[in-house]
Amino acid sequence: MATLIRHPVSALGSGVSYSVTEMSFGESGPVVLIQAGLHADECPPLLVAARLADKLAELEAEGALRAVIRIITQANPIGGSQWLRGHHVGRFDLSSGRNFNRDMPGLASQTMKELKRRLSDQPAHNVEAARTLWTEALSGYVVESPVDALQVVLQSRAVDASWVLDLHSDDEAEPHLYAFDSSKEAACDLGQRLGASTVLLDSPSEAASFDDAVVAFWAELDAAFPNAGFHEPVCAMTVELRGTRDVSEPLAAHDSDALIDFLIGRGLIVGQAPEVSGDIQVHPLSGMDPVTSPDSGLLLWHTALGDEFEAGTLIAELYRPDRPNAAALGIRARVGGRLIAKRGHPWVRSGDVIAKVSGNQPLAWRTEHLLGGRR
Ligand SMILES: [Zn+2]
Numbered sequence: 001m002a003t004l005i006r007h008p009v010s011a012l013g014s015g016v017s018y019s020v021t022e023m024s025f026g027e028s029g030p031v032v033l034i035q036a037g038l039h040a041d042e043c044p045p046l047l048v049a050a051r052l053a054d055k056l057a058e059l060e061a062e063g064a065l066r067a068v069i070r071i072i073t074q075a076n077p078i079g080g081s082q083w084l085r086g087h088h089v090g091r092f093d094l095s096s097g098r099n100f101n102r103d104m105p106g107l108a109s110q111t112m113k114e115l116k117r118r119l120s121d122q123p124a125h126n127v128e129a130a131r132t133l134w135t136e137a138l139s140g141y142v143v144e145s146p147v148d149a150l151q152v153v154l155q156s157r158a159v160d161a162s163w164v165l166d167l168h169s170d171d172e173a174e175p176h177l178y179a180f181d182s183s184k185e186a187a188c189d190l191g192q193r194l195g196a197s198t199v200l201l202d203s204p205s206e207a208a209s210f211d212d213a214v215v216a217f218w219a220e221l222d223a224a225f226p227n228a229g230f231h232e233p234v235c236a237m238t239v240e241l242r243g244t245r246d247v248s249e250p251l252a253a254h255d256s257d258a259l260i261d262f263l264i265g266r267g268l269i270v271g272q273a274p275e276v277s278g279d280i281q282v283h284p285l286s287g288m289d290p291v292t293s294p295d296s297g298l299l300l301w302h303t304a305l306g307d308e309f310e311a312g313t314l315i316a317e318l319y320r321p322d323r324p325n326a327a328a329l330g331i332r333a334r335v336g337g338r339l340i341a342k343r344g345h346p347w348v349r350s351g352d353v354i355a356k357v358s359g360n361q362p363l364a365w366r367t368e369h370l371l372g373g374r375r
Helices: 044-061 108-118 123-139 146-156 181-194 210-224 249-265
Strands: 003-009 018-025 031-036 068-074 161-170 176-179 198-201 235-243 281-284 288-292 297-301 314-319 329-332 337-342 353-358
Touching: 003 146, 018 044, 018 146, 031 044, 044 068, 044 161, 044 235, 044 249, 108 123, 108 210, 123 146, 123 210, 146 210, 161 210, 176 181, 181 198, 181 235, 181 249, 210 235, 235 249, 288 337, 314 353
Parallel strands: 031 068, 031 161, 161 235, 176 198, 198 281
Antiparallel strands: 003 018, 018 068, 176 235, 288 353, 297 314, 314 329, 337 353
């Protein structure tokens, strides 16, 4: 029986209350966490999660679930309610300026002393002990802001998860995924079902996005206690479901079907999933060049999503209305690759990321802040 759960978010202020909304399906088996709306202005995941929940309710009634599947239908009620002079702001906390999906709690080190005492020669026991201590560490986490409180609630839902799919969207984009070595094969499978062009591969980064923090927790324990059972107990990835305005019932039906087929393919739902087909490119995240605008002005595009081009290709021009007699400024690709995401609004400031060009080779200048820490 599907269960609707509301997780209160504390530390918001006098008289204010928010809650994270979850639908849970299935009663036993591995835990699958699928999260929508952490970046609250990224709209496609919200409808995909709703349609996924509809399908899971039917599958649960048929007795087809072999997992506990949690759908966070609204991960970020704080971001969802932020408006500034008629414009919605869902990526950053207006009060602090923090990106909601950065600097998630990193609690592995806090658990290690007690975990070492509890370790046995049974990997399953050890994983369970780590999860208990992780939960305790989250309970004791010093919450200094509403964003902290929200992040504690969200991470607590991933502690016992074997699968974590964090659904997002870019400004204007093709479907693409961010994954780790541990989730590469699964990300390619899901990506092909979604019709994605690219999987961007990296290690858990210092940006500490939601999936980074979950994978890093287990990776740090595995490094401290090799062979104790902490080698990849979770498969996590971030799924970019096209552009933020790409919201429609046909797209949501397609994407929720892809997610169901992916779960069938993993043995988490009983059924027949079609064979995957199509090409998908696996590129290093350090090979993705975030092209920035050299000045403020109006963007005029010479390329489109999905275009593949050589270094030096004219991506866009920038018309600067404060220099009406000057020629438009050309913005050229620094590297060859594929245009997987682009800026939707034509008016840009100097330094704004206007395009993401994904190439197959690591770039010398891409050594830190690979996710674009603050943006
Ligand atoms: Zn996002």
